[in-house]
Amino acid sequence: MKQLLTICLFCLSLLATSILAQKATKPLKFSSAYTNLNKDCKTIKGGEGTDDASDCRGIGGYRIRVWFSATTQHIGAETPKTKDMVNLATQGLDFDQNKVKVEWRMANGKPFVVIMRVFKYGETDENNPYVGKKIGEELIIKGLKGFEKIDFKVDTKTRSANAKARKLADNAYLNK
DSSP, rough: HHHHHHHHHHHHHHHHHHHHHHHHHHOEEEEEEEEETSSSSEEEOOOOOOOOOEEEEEEETTTEEEOSSSSEEEEEEEEEETOOOEEEEEEEEEEEEGGGGEEEEETTTTEEEEEEEEHHHHHBTTTSSOOEEEEEEEEEEOOTTOTTTTTTEEESSSHHHHHHHHHHHHHHHHHO
């Protein structure tokens, strides 16, 4: 009877080790979720001397914030808990945020990068020293907290630009 009990305990030990090993080697799964800057935002009314801003639903505790200066529009991702801001883009006032979706790239359900379509500008001029003449559009790939080194751009005229942007993000995550 003692031998049978020892064998059973040994088998249970092997089974538990096998289950833990399977959980530890869970395959990495990349996925995306989206924030629509037209539908997923609320306006925060500005106070005296400040403009209105937008507060948008994000993923994983992140929020998208859009605010304005005299000549530009700023878009950032606010980190959960610490409320640090990851600068995503500075755009001219002609940038229509209501036509933009922010793609949150995730690894096993946790966001690590944002992909977003923005204007691409040429050289600045004296009329606007902050942004130049619009010369096209590009996808920005910006790393979130802990992944700040991820920073790429893909011209939207590139064949399969969105797929290329996702691949750049995923490869950078794998090679971190």
